[in-house]
Amino acid sequence: MAEAWNTLLGILFLCCWSSTMGAKNYVLYKDATKPVEVRVKDLLGRMTLEEKIGQMVQIERANDWNELEECVLSGSLFSGGGSVPADRASPKQWIDMVNEFQKVHGHNNVYKATIFPHNVGLGVTRDPALVKKIGAATAAEVRATGIPYAFAPCIAVCRDPRWGRCYESYSEDHKIVQTMTEIIPGLQGDVPSKFKSGTPFVSGKDKVAACAKHYVGDGGTIKGINENNTIVTDNELYNIHMPAYLNSLDKGVATVMVSYSSINGVKMHGNRKLVTGFLKRKLKFRSFVISDWEGIDRITYPPHKNYSYSILKSVKAGVDMFMLPYNYTEFINGLTDLVNKNAIPMNRINYAVKRILRVKFAMGLFENPLADYSLIDKLGSQEHRELAREAVRKSLVLLKNGKSAKRPVLPLPKKAGKILVAGSHADNLGNQCGGWTIKWQGQEGNNLTIGTTILQGIQAAVDPSTKVVFNENPDTKYVKSQDFSHAIVVVGEPPYAETAGDNQNLTLPHPGPKTIKNVCGAVECVVVIVSGRPLVIGPYVPEVDALVAAWLPGSEGQGVADVLFGDYGFTGKLARTWFKRVDQLPMNVGDKHYDPLFPFGFGLETKPSN
The missing domain is CATH 3.20.20.300 (Glycoside hydrolase, family 3, N-terminal domain)
Known part of the structure; x- marks a missing residue:
């Protein structure tokens, strides 16, 4: 909820x-x-x-x-x-x-x-x-x-x-x-x-x-x-x-x-x-x-x-x-x-x-x-969903925007010919809601509850003339053959709660790395990470054109698309240190040997395009 x-x-x-209490007097x-x-x-x-x-x-x-x-x-x-x-x-x-x-x-x-x-x-x-x-x-x-x-x-x-x-x-x-x-x-x-x-x-x-x-x-x-x-x-x-x-x-x-x-x-x-x-x-x-x-x-x-x-x-x-x-x-x-x-x-x-x-x-x-x-x-009211959508927009952190400062990728144009959307978390409401949702450990899939997936948000955000193609895990040959203007890859962690979520390696789960490699090597790409914490992503950062931390956004995936396509700007700043390697952990802001991939408080900003 x-x-x-x-x-x-x-x-x-x-x-x-x-x-028995209150029988009289x-x-x-x-x-x-x-x-x-x-x-x-x-x-x-x-x-x-x-x-x-x-x-x-x-x-x-x-x-x-x-x-x-x-x-x-x-x-x-x-x-x-x-x-x-x-x-x-x-x-x-x-x-x-x-x-x-x-x-x-x-x-x-x-x-x-x-x-x-x-x-x-x-x-x-x-x-x-x-x-x-x-x-x-x-x-x-x-x-x-x-x-x-x-x-x-x-x-x-x-x-x-x-x-x-x-x-x-x-x-x-x-x-x-x-x-x-x-x-x-x-x-x-x-x-x-x-x-x-x-x-x-x-x-x-x-x-x-x-x-x-x-x-x-x-x-x-x-x-x-x-x-x-x-x-x-x-x-x-x-x-x-x-x-x-x-x-x-x-x-x-x-x-x-x-x-x-x-x-x-x-x-x-x-x-x-x-x-x-x-x-x-x-x-x-x-x-x-x-x-x-x-x-x-x-x-x-x-x-x-x-x-x-x-x-x-x-x-x-x-x-x-x-x-x-x-x-x-x-x-x-x-x-x-x-x-x-x-x-x-x-x-x-x-x-x-x-x-x-x-x-x-x-x-x-x-x-x-x-x-x-x-x-x-009041349960699931439109007013509350709009509030949740606002919270999603403000919780996104832009970690990378273009391979050079002179050529930012985000915000994306709404008129773009043909866009590829890929990844295990693009059209999966359960993944974006995470644990403690309906069930203790959460549940993957779109039958969990009512909401909008990130894919659905993208489809609603673009111009009617833009074709959105969803392929969860395409190979490089397919991507190169389709003349996509750009791609949005949404990957991350499956739902979990409590001890089931303890993780001593914090690597990006399969098939996320493969999807990033197949897509980002073939077309300009934006990678959106859906996770409950920072993960080991250093090896993939050079391959991607733009990188967004979306955390666990909940039921209102439209909020992600709102910012990707420039209806609102990126404003979020990391409230957690994004580490390079797990052997650095625990590592928090203020520590003597502080050497993060992205420091506490980091977050690039964009202005609305409209």
Whole structure:
């Protein structure tokens, strides 16, 4: 869906109350005129231990609820990547599902939703106002399906592009990531002038609770290996990886998600110093901290080797809500046993539930527990698609424009006789949308969702007299025989997410190199790279006439054609260093031995031709 949707594990649904709470004398906590803290205290005092622990549990919506009586005690539900009520489910089907769950207790996955460029492209725009608009559009589309909480934004500072989640990061530079936290008021609404940092703030029926993730240092792991160890000095931790969290708290972010990764060998899901000591006490974060999917399972290996210890370690570290897709019964029983044995004090449970209830009251879930249908027309609306198209235009980086400065290739003429379009990513919506789109790992092909491929954008952009010929992987003989005026070659990475995207060589995937060689050796060519990060392209740069980094542009491929053919100029500047060789990694701007192919901040510009 919108940017938040295609970078997330899923969408969380917060229920309002459990089965037994509020049987009588519950007027105070339901009185919206009372201060939140008064309402929280009143409701907390009515809850049993079972109900409190239920609030700390988050369960996957795909469970067989007919067999699970405990579902009424679950504080929240979520839809993981690819978890949907039905194939190509409509907004109405999503809302109906949400309301059915809410009546019994309490979306990168949605077909036809707007898919904005991934964060790696949005960082290139250096346009926080644009990102705020994207946040607002995202919130409206999430709400269009009845969901009030999105797992966004990812504010990781990716320091090594070998990481499979690097495209979820706005930049290697924390200052750019900090500015991009402006997506939070887009998602949640602008905080009032007199606002206490660290307090949850969500305002409006078209807004959602946001989630800053993954706390902290997930973008700095050794060799970019997902969920690995981040070895940092205090200076690096607090001056590179931490600053965007301060900005997020200042903007009222409703929740923070803990990282799978470790800091100097200490698993973040068990890191009391950083979760309780720094985030909650030092920064005064008053909302709840949520685990990642089965995050506590990572504390001891293999999973469940000592699950009771994992529960103890994580709860004491300061995690308040636990994403337990299917193993929730063992967690509930284990945590109850630890409380009954005084291994975990009751006040720790109360503190966790207070934080969860603060967010629910801030969201207005007690006043308006059921989703309505008033925002359905926002899903994939033309207004949102135009915004996504603008974001695509601003996220493109022109790396090369002609073999000499005196003869630029771009912008291309719209009247051009016959143009060749080639490459595996030219007519493939799934490839340009990347991972976290409809399905967890994404999916190649044009049946994934609704949108415009780059080829379709080119066809719409050129003059009617210009013939556009698509041949995905032509040989050189064919290219030379057709009298093309020029060619556009679109190649790049297939979709991926998380560990599946970890890559220690970062070479341009097959058949990209062959397509470039066959086409660019025969006709003037523009190469467009569709990828979640910089790749090894040095060997191909001399062969191409113009080179464009398009990142993962999402559903609106027309935005690429807008700039190629001069309706708009190139303005994007690299928010990541484009390295020469992987043996240079990690290499970031400011490093002592900085020797990039294209430096941080690089980007040629063109003027509109019309």
